[in-house]
Amino acid sequence: MRKGPLCLMLLTLSIMAPAHGEETTEGGSSTPLSLSAGSQITELQQRLKASEQQREELNKQLQNADNTRESAQLARLRQENQRLKLQLKEAQASPLPRLLTDQQQWFVTGAGVALLALLCGIFASGASRKRRQWLN
16 A cells, blocks of 8 residues: 555544544533523623613604704794795785786896887988998
């Protein structure tokens, strides 16, 4: 028999021998598995209660923040509502209704300026000279 396979077999047997030995518990403690699991369960339950309390506190803080934001918005909306009511009363109190809106007034003003510019251009160039030029 060759030395290579014999050394390989001895090496694998030496590695596998401790694997078939007696199992030890993690950390070297001698407590049974059920006691450590029970302590982990109680620890997890305590952590759960603590996190539930934190969640409730955070929810309360969030609701308080929402309430303050909503109260600020509510105050702004009330002020705007009062301002609009005053504008409505002023509009109803004025005896003459407006004939044109602001946009229509700007349109009429622009049309007047364009018409004035057209008339100035006609008078400045002399209409009679243009007619002679077209006839030639």
